[in-house]
Structures are given as structure tokens and as C-alpha cells.
Amino acid sequence: MTYQETIEYLFNATPVFEKIGAGAYKEGLANTLAMDEHFGHPHRRFKTIHVAGTNGKGSCSHTLAAILQSAGYKVGLYTSPHLVDFRERIRVNGLMVSEKYVIDFVEQERAFFEPLRPSFFELTTAMAFKYFAEQEVDIAVIEVGLGGRLDCTNIITPILSIITNISFDHTQFLGNTLAEIAAEKAGIIKPGVPVVIGETTPETLPVFESKAAEVNAPLHLAENYRANDDYEFQLKGFYQEKNRRTILCAMDCLKESLHLNETLGQENMHTAIAEGMAHVCELTGLVGRWQTIHKKPLAICDTGHNVGGWIYLSEQIKAQECRQLRIVFGMVDDKDINTVMEMLPRQATYYFTQASTHRAIPVEKVMEYADAHQLKGNAFPDVKSAYQQALQDASPADFIFVGGSSYIVADLLA
Secondary structure (H helix, E strand, C coil): CCHHHHHHHHHHHCCCHHHHHHHHCCCCCHHHHHHHHHCCCHHHHCEEEEEECCCCHHHHHHHHHHHHHHCCCCEEEECCCCCCCHHHHEEECCEECCHHHHHHHHHHHHHHHHHHCCCHHHHHHHHHHHHHHHCCCCEEEEECCCCCCCCHHHHCCCCEEEECCCCCCCHHHHCCCHHHHHHHHHHHCCCCCCEEECCCCCCCHHHHHHHHHHCCCCEEEHHHCCCCCCCCCCCCCCCHHHHHHHHHHHHHHHHHHCCHHHHHCHHHHHHHHHHHHHCHHHHHCCCCCCEEEECCCEEEEECCCCHHHHHHHHHHHHCCCCCCEEEEECCECCCCHHHHHHHCCCCCEEEECCCCCCCECCHHHHHHHHHHCCCCEEECCCHHHHHHHHHHHCCCCCEEEEECCHHHHHHHHC
16 A cells, blocks of 8 residues: 555544544543553553643643753654644654554554454554654653543553643533543543643632542642743744643653753753744644744634634734734534634634535535624635635735634645
């Protein structure tokens, strides 16, 4: 099989959450444990950091990887979803896994995994852990796919757990209250392993305190952490200020567990943090976080895709000084589009569209929601045509935003 054929096989032979949503979600760890056994427990051969949360886990994961790379470690990074190429999910020191490795993994292991019928995420997690072990990484930053307690990444025992924040997303799996969702995410808290919580609410804090106390895990609240403002952070979204505090609080914990000050010295540690935060995109390949895609007019895309993310995005969009706001917008079917639209600026010109995923809300339906929220604009069959029209209509002093869903950004970047 070619690489393209291999990827098509993976997407068609396994249930893929990005394509079909709820039908791809497999509760329980039976498949994961069977594959872990088959591959000889690869995750035990390197240290790990485990990152969960509703929003911000991708930014935090990439930035921690960038800092540790800058400190001289060989760092694995496992994140999801990918935006353009499947291989974005599995990186070592910023470099994507090779096409050949993906092809060989599928061809050599098909006979074993096909009878198991694993989900796409279960299979790619097994591939990532095997790859990191073979690459002999020092440490891997592992982003949770969905939830925490029953996520297939949860077989690891990390040296640090991080839960960025809790808001409403994937409620059909994780619960209908913030406390229920927090309990699922808190499932990554392991006995004796320090945990950093990025952000709490009156409903979620008691859940984290109770779980940490139950398993004797040292609990660190980033909200109470005095973050160093000297570091220039490459990620410019308003919401990144909270991520910055989470990252720096996590680095303080890692300094102890990895004995960083002794091995690197305080000065070199400071330099590594500065380097990682200032160059996270170049070091790790991170894209789609308040990313500039055009200069005049200024056009920005962002993968914020749920209510928690839009609380910050809507404020940042409204704060732009420009002649006219132009917004290319679409969402997928398991997100709360009404609440997001309530936050969108009324005075913007909209280019409503749909991403090339089966889960996209059809643009005609998006237009109906928009009408109910007094948002004015036109419908476009795909992201490319919507964005090109926005560019064509804009003067150099306008501001264009492209987003609403990770898939909208993925189509744009592709």
C-alpha cells in the first residue's frame, strides 16, 4: 500500500471520531490493553506527561514539548486531531513520524489488530507508544483524546498529570454537569503523581481535591501560581494567558521530578523555557492557534470549537481595530452552535460554510441558526470559496477571522 492508501484504510477500516462522532467512541480499555500486551508495553520504556482538559490541552502539550526539547531532551508528542496530515499526531522533537513507519505498522500488524476491531484512536495510540519506544525518547507528552478515565491513553503512569480546564463538550459521553465532566477528566490523576489544574470552578474544584486526596497525588492549582511575565509567548490568543500559567506551573513541578535545576542549572532552565515559549510553532509544528494567514487585510484562523473556547475568541475578535469585521464560520454537529452564535458580533459580515467532514452542520442549517441570531451573511459550499470571497471583499484595513471548528481550519490550511 502507498501512504495515501494506508491512511484511507485506517480511516475506513476503523471507526473514526472525526468522521462519525459518537459511533467511534469505545468505552473501556480492553482493546488498548490487548494491543499494549502485544507490543510489549512500550509506554513503560519512557517517561510521560499526561494532559487532559476541555480546551488548551493542545497548546499546553506542544509548549511543554518545545520547552523540554530546548532543554536537550528527546521528546515524543502525541496529539489529536490532525489538521492536514495524519502524521501531525505523532512527532519526535517536532518531526512527524515517517510515511514508511505508518505503512509498515499497518501492513505488519493488520493480522493482529483486525480481529480486535479497534477504533482509529485506539490504533493510533498503540502506534504512537510503539514508535516513541523505538525512537528511545526520554519523555513523551501525551494528550488525552476524550475525557480521561476511559481514554485509551490512560494506561500510562506519568511523572506529571495536567488538567487544563473543564467546560461543556462531549456531554453525551462525559456527563451533563461540570462536576460529572471533571470526574471523567480527573480519572487521569494517578497515585502519588503530582497534578496541575489549570483552571477551576466552584463545581470542579471539590472533584479534583477529592480525587487527589483519595490517591495521595500532590495537587497544584495554576490559578494560585505567580507566573513569570518575562517570557515572550508565541501563542497570542487571549485564552493563552491561562495556558501560560498552567505551563509555567507544570514546569515548576517538572523541575523537581526531572531534577532540572541540578542537571541543567537555573540559568539554562530559564533559557529553555524562554526558547520553548517563544518558538513553540517552529519547534513542534503547532498550527491553527490564533494563526496569521494573511497580512493586509489581517486574516487569522483559530481551532477554538466549543463554548469554552469561544468565550475568549469572541472577545478577541471584538477587540480588533478594523474598518470591517469579516467572519468565515461553520461548526460540527455535536457542538452548541446556538450559544456560540449568541457570542458572535452582530456587526460583522459573515461567510457561512461547512467543512469537508460528515459531521459538519450543513451550511443551509447554519444559515437558519444565523438568521435566528440576526447574523447577516451568505452561504458558501466549502471553506476555500468562503475565504476567497472574504479576501476579495476586504479592504486592507479589514479583519478576517476563519473558524468555528477545527475542521474549518483544517480545510483552510489544506
